[in-house]
Amino acid sequence: MMHEPVNVTPARAPASSGLSPLLWLLVPVAILAMAIVWLFQANPLQGFNNGAPPVENLTIERTILDHNGLRLLVRAGGSDPMVIAQVQVDDAYWEFQKDPQGPIARGDTTWISLPFPWVLGETHKVNFVTNTGATFEHEIAVAVPTPIATSGSLWSQAILGAFVGILPVAIGLMCYPALRGAGPGTMTFLLAMTVGLLAFLLVDTVVEALEFAEKSAPIFQGSVMVVLVAITSFLVLMGIGRRHGTPTGLALATYIALGIGLHNFGEGLAIGAAFTAGAAGLGTFLVLGFTLHNITEGIGIAAPMLKKSPTLASFAGLALLAGSPAVAGIWVGSLAYAPQWTAIALAIGAGAIAQVIVEISALIARPQNQGITALLSPSAFGGLAAGTAFMYTTAMLVKL
Amino acid sequence: MLKWAQTNLSRRRLLGGSIATIGASAICSSGATAQEVHGNHGGSTPNADAATSAHRSAHGAMITVGSVDNARNGFDPTTMLTDWYTGVVSELPDGRKQRSFEITVEEKEIEIAPGVMFPAWTYNGRVPGPALRATEGDRLKITLKNNGSHPHSLHFHGIHSARMDGVPGAGVIDPGEEFVYEFDAKPFGCHLYHCHALPLTRHLHKGMYGLFVVDPDPARHPEYADIAKSRLLGSPENAQWQELAMVMNAFDTNFDGENEFYACNTIAHCYAKEPIEIVRDRPVRIYLVNITEFDPINSFHLHANFFDYYDQGTTLTPTLKTVDLVMQCQAQRGILEFTFKEHEPGLYMFHAHQSEFTELGWMGMFDVRETVS
Numbered sequence: 016m017m018h019e020p021v022n023v024t025p026a027r028a029p030a031s032s033g034l035s036p037l038l039w040l041l042v043p044v045a046i047l048a049m050a051i052v053w054l055f056q057a058n059p060l061q062g063f064n065n066g067a068p069p070v071e072n073l074t075i076e077r078t079i080l081d082h083n084g085l086r087l088l089v090r091a092g093g094s095d096p097m098v099i100a101q102v103q104v105d106d107a108y109w110e111f112q113k114d115p116q117g118p119i120a121r122g123d124t125t126w127i128s129l130p131f132p133w134v135l136g137e138t139h140k141v142n143f144v145t146n147t148g149a150t151f152e153h154e155i156a157v158a159v160p161t162p163i164a165t166s167g168s169l170w171s172q173a174i175l176g177a178f179v180g181i182l183p184v185a186i187g188l189m190c191y192p193a194l195r196g197a198g199p200g201t202m203t204f205l206l207a208m209t210v211g212l213l214a215f216l217l218v219d220t221v222v223e224a225l226e227f228a229e230k231s232a233p234i235f236q237g238s239v240m241v242v243l244v245a246i247t248s249f250l251v252l253m254g255i256g257r258r259h260g261t262p263t264g265l266a267l268a269t270y271i272a273l274g275i276g277l278h279n280f281g282e283g284l285a286i287g288a289a290f291t292a293g294a295a296g297l298g299t300f301l302v303l304g305f306t307l308h309n310i311t312e313g314i315g316i317a318a319p320m321l322k323k324s325p326t327l328a329s330f331a332g333l334a335l336l337a338g339s340p341a342v343a344g345i346w347v348g349s350l351a352y353a354p355q356w357t358a359i360a361l362a363i364g365a366g367a368i369a370q371v372i373v374e375i376s377a378l379i380a381r382p383q384n385q386g387i388t389a390l391l392s393p394s395a396f397g398g399l400a401a402g403t404a405f406m407y408t409t410a411m412l413v414k415l
Numbered sequence: 416m417l418k419w420a421q422t423n424l425s426r427r428r429l430l431g432g433s434i435a436t437i438g439a440s441a442i443c444s445s446g447a448t449a450q451e452v453h454g455n456h457g458g459s460t461p462n463a464d465a466a467t468s469a470h471r472s473a474h475g476a477m478i479t480v481g482s483v484d485n486a487r488n489g490f491d492p493t494t495m496l497t498d499w500y501t502g503v504v505s506e507l508p509d510g511r512k513q514r515s516f517e518i519t520v521e522e523k524e525i526e527i528a529p530g531v532m533f534p535a536w537t538y539n540g541r542v543p544g545p546a547l548r549a550t551e552g553d554r555l556k557i558t559l560k561n562n563g564s565h566p567h568s569l570h571f572h573g574i575h576s577a578r579m580d581g582v583p584g585a586g587v588i589d590p591g592e593e594f595v596y597e598f599d600a601k602p603f604g605c606h607l608y609h610c611h612a613l614p615l616t617r618h619l620h621k622g623m624y625g626l627f628v629v630d631p632d633p634a635r636h637p638e639y640a641d642i643a644k645s646r647l648l649g650s651p652e653n654a655q656w657q658e659l660a661m662v663m664n665a666f667d668t669n670f671d672g673e674n675e676f677y678a679c680n681t682i683a684h685c686y687a688k689e690p691i692e693i694v695r696d697r698p699v700r701i702y703l704v705n706i707t708e709f710d711p712i713n714s715f716h717l718h719a720n721f722f723d724y725y726d727q728g729t730t731l732t733p734t735l736k737t738v739d740l741v742m743q744c745q746a747q748r749g750i751l752e753f754t755f756k757e758h759e760p761g762l763y764m765f766h767a768h769q770s771e772f773t774e775l776g777w778m779g780m781f782d783v784r785e786t787v788s
Contacts, residue, residue: 107477108775111480
């Protein structure tokens with residue numbers, strides 16, 4: 016019944032020429048154009064003008080502190096172009112420079128620089144006053160110099176990244192020989208544990224992505240952006256992963272490593288951003304916490320390969336894939352990039368993690384051939400609980 | 416890890432060093448300023464340049480950016496200092512003088528700091544309103560015309576009947592209406608007037624206030640006749656003085672109940688960017704009133720000098736002698752008298768000694784010179 020009309024349509028289509036359906040598009044386009052012209056020319060919405068000042072919105076995306084003072088990247092999001100007329104720091108007006116000059120169009124950014132002698136380790140409040148007298152406050156919670164990319168600083172950040180990213184994954188992977196003899200029960204436990212830890216990471220990543228999205232300019236519609244990017248990343252990776260059937264073994268391990276790597280990139284961004292914002296002094300304890308927190312990730316990567324025999328090189332590759340993004344993350348994060356970029360990176364990571372959760376769950380369910388109920392068997396449930404509990408507990412060590 | 420800590424430490428040192436340098440240069444510069452400006456007098460350097468460089472070195476980069484379009488505002492803070500509104504004088508049958516003033520309420524966007532517009536309510540298109548000046552015993556006739564969109568009034572701090580008080584029910588008029596306030600100018604002193612329509616806070620902070628100075632009549636004060644003469648505008652004794660009208664005010668541009676801009680005569684930093692020229696050997700008299708809304712007090716501090724202060728200006732002998740700071744609550748006012756006769760020429764700062772007010776715009780300079788250009 017339902018198929019009949021569909022079959023009829025193509026039969027009728029060749030009767031008209033191929034171009035004319037497209038020509039019909041001109042009608043809506045022309046009407047839209049006329050509506051726009053009329054709106055601008057006749058100003059029919061004049062009646063709504065009740066004398067209220069324009070809506071203004073200013074988001075501070077980057078804050079750079081150096082020995083020339085402060086530099087802030089601001090993004091305007093008002094109904095009209097915005098003019099920053101004066102700038103206060105700690106309730107005092109300071110001379111400032113705008114780059115580029117002039118009003119900031121909706122969605123555009125401008126660098127504001129002030130020769131302000133900030134005080135190391137203390138809080139400063141920057142207050143932007145627009146031409147209408149509206150104010151937008153930005154707090155520099157703890158003033159510390161913004162890291163600049165010198166070979167020295169890049170190197171020390173790389174060491175830090177290796178400690179929190181590469182080292183724990185490598186340590187986790189080294190459990191591989193010991194786990195090889197695992198029976199089906201242990202195997203299920205380990206895989207379920209991987210799902211558990213990934214589930215923790217998924218929630219953690221999404222929450223963090225939404226936090227960064229909240230800080231970004233409203234024009235980006237942060238939370239919608241995060242959800243859309245995460246779903247896209249999930250679908251793309253699912254599509255790629257399933258080109259040759261459900262991934263198993265080394266292929267699945269690689270996807271897990273990729274997901275974890277993207278998460279670690281986000282974690283690196285957060286660490287870098289935290290230091291830039293002065294939110295955290297770097298304690299040895301904190302670094303050890305991150306190391307411990309991430310060891311399970313290595314075990315998780317190893318789990319799907321226990322019945323294969325991968326080469327040593329693939330172990331090294333997996334460790335780097337999962338761990339080294341932390342280094343890159345810290346590098347980028349320390350340069351105080353705008354929050355929407357961090358939100359996007361984290362959202363991609365969330366999608367990737369969701370993909371591997373699906374794949375590993377499929378792997379657990381397959382031998383038993385009992386679908387989702389496989390995850391409720393004692394060993395699987397124990398693994399899930401152990402994975403999330405371990406991640407949650409070790410996360411307590413590193414919460415900033 | 417260690418390396419990271421070291422990087423931080425070296426930056427910290429570097430930064431500390433640079434701040435110390437900034438501090439040092441600022442301290443040195445205030446000493447150098449006077450000489451620098453003095454030196455410029457001999458040369459052909461325009462005064463404006465000297466003043467600009469001088470205020471820069473005195474306050475560094477901590478100042479508002481740009482300049483206010485006085486022409487668009489319709490008033491100039493420098494002209495305002497000496498712009499007294501003495502009214503139209505006529506003689507009454509009993510031989511007394513009558514002074515008639517006309518004041519119109521007008522709603523107007525004014526630029527209160529470079530680039531920052533404020534939707535003000537004004538008397539005669541300016542904030543503060545015109546500085547009224549009369550002599551003790553004059554009959555005053557002040558016509559208020561309300562061209563605004565809210566009820567307004569003139570409430571004088573002076574002695575008058577209840578009917579002339581400018582409070583709701585006695586002289587608060589609706590838009591389009593007119594009212595004549597009539598009373599005798601007394602007591603002599605430095606007073607003010609303001610709108611007393613409700614809510615008071617809003618009407619005050621929108622800009623509805625001004626100076627109301629009543630000069631003493633020398634004939635009524637034989638024991639201090641010379642002093643009274645020096646206070647009487649138009650007398651030869653008064654001509655010796657350099658008199659300045661100053662209203663300390665502030666603006667809450669985002670309407671959050673806290674002021675974003677503080678000033679003397681409305682425009683933030685106006686006398687820092689355009690110092691007030693003072694002839695060295697002529698005495699200075701300031702009619703000062705505080706009308707700042709939202710903050711309980713304001714103050715006036717003079718650098719490198721001391722003054723005598725006449726609280727409310729209702730006495731001919733100082734109520735405070737030899738002070739360099741005076742504190743005023745809202746509507747408190749007084750007269751400051753001082754001289755730079757013994758000083759070398761140069762820029763002498765004055766400001767509120769609430770640092771916050773100073774740094775949010777209430778700061779200025781006296782440019783003390785041998786002669787005024």
